[in-house]
Amino acid sequence: MQQDIPARQAAATTGERPVRTVRPRRYLMCAPVHFDVVYSINPWMEPEKPTDTELAVAQWERLRSLYLGLGHQVELIDPIPGLPDMVFAANGATVVDGKVLASRFRHAQRVDEGPAYATWFRDRGYEVFDGAHINEGEGDYLVTGDRILAGTGFRTDRRSHAEAERFLGRPVVTLDLIDPRFYHLDTALAVLDHEEVMYYPGAFSAESRRTLRELYPDAILATEEDAAVFGLNAVSDGRHVLLPEQASHLIDALWSRGFVPIGVDLSELLKSGGSSKCCTLEIRDRVPGASA
Numbered sequence: 045m046q047q048d049i050p051a052r053q054a055a056a057t058t059g060e061r062p063v064r065t066v067r068p069r070r071y072l073m074c075a076p077v078h079f080d081v082v083y084s085i086n087p088w089m090e091p092e093k094p095t096d097t098e099l100a101v102a103q104w105e106r107l108r109s110l111y112l113g114l115g116h117q118v119e120l121i122d123p124i125p126g127l128p129d130m131v132f133a134a135n136g137a138t139v140v141d142g143k144v145l146a147s148r149f150r151h152a153q154r155v156d157e158g159p160a161y162a163t164w165f166r167d168r169g170y171e172v173f174d175g176a177h178i179n180e181g182e183g184d185y186l187v188t189g190d191r192i193l194a195g196t197g198f199r200t201d202r203r204s205h206a207e208a209e210r211f212l213g214r215p216v217v218t219l220d221l222i223d224p225r226f227y228h229l230d231t232a233l234a235v236l237d238h239e240e241v242m243y244y245p246g247a248f249s250a251e252s253r254r255t256l257r258e259l260y261p262d263a264i265l266a267t268e269e270d271a272a273v274f275g276l277n278a279v280s281d282g283r284h285v286l287l288p289e290q291a292s293h294l295i296d297a298l299w300s301r302g303f304v305p306i307g308v309d310l311s312e313l314l315k316s317g318g319s320s321k322c323c324t325l326e327i328r329d330r331v332p333g334a335s336a
């Protein structure tokens with residue numbers, strides 16, 4: 045598969061595919077120096093299986109270097125001992141137009157991460173809102189051009205969706221997740237560009253599948269195999285899409301739409317049920333005089 049990539053890349057630049065442009069991003073990440081799987085709060089986590097923290101750090105460093113190499117900014121939050129899942133920065137908050145919706149975690153093991161991320165933003169002068177209901181940040185809130193797609197069913201409480209809509213000032217579309225393997229929205233759907241997404245239909249209720257078909261009739265549909273290797277836990281900057289290298293069908297589909305997929309290996313973090321997107325919180329600052 046690796047040898048095919050230059051050929052596909054050449055095809056992508058000469059064919060009828062849309063020209064994709066990068067929008068530089070600012071990300072927040074947390075090094076997995078305390079990473080381990082010592083409890084189980086999703087079907088991927090098996091505490092009896094060994095983990096390799098050094099390898100987790102090396103894989104995470106590679107992801108960070110890729111972002112920097114693509115011209116994005118990466119901020120860091122200090123990892124806290126005793127919070128092994130803190131590497132999954134996407135769960136730490138939701139940031140839209142410089143406003144920060146603080147996360148409130150469902151499981152006791154992760155509860156202290158919410159205030160840690162909120163403090164990082166408060167210390168830097170951001171307006172931070174503590175909602176009354178459970179929400180796991182960008183794990184369940186995915187921001188598109190005009191709206192916010194919001195997952196519920198396993199982690200984020202649907203009552204949080206109304207709070208997010210009020211505080212963040214964008215319409216929120218509720219989507220019901222039904223497969224415990226895809227317990228956060230960002231394991232089942234990825235935003236590729238303003239109004240372009242890819243998703244695995246089997247992760248959603250019939251009604252949510254209808255909603256997605258209406259909103260995104262041209263979406264890339266993932267196979268179960270792609271979803272099962274966390275292919276939808278992807279990060280797009282509008283042109284490059286970072287995703288697990290095993291997601292071969294999605295990689296082909298992305299090339300054919302003019303994107304440049306970049307395969308990453310985060311096998312250690314997958315043992316806790318996370319991949320690229322989980323490690324990456326986008327800081328969407330207010331852009332003066334522009335709609336985001």
Ligand SMILES: CN(C)C(=N)NCCC[C@H](N)C(=O)O
Nearest residue numbers: 086132134183230316318322
């Ligand atoms: C998509 N995102 C942000 C995630 N899926 N995050 C990974 C969380 C993993 C953690 N063990 C948990 O179960 O909460």
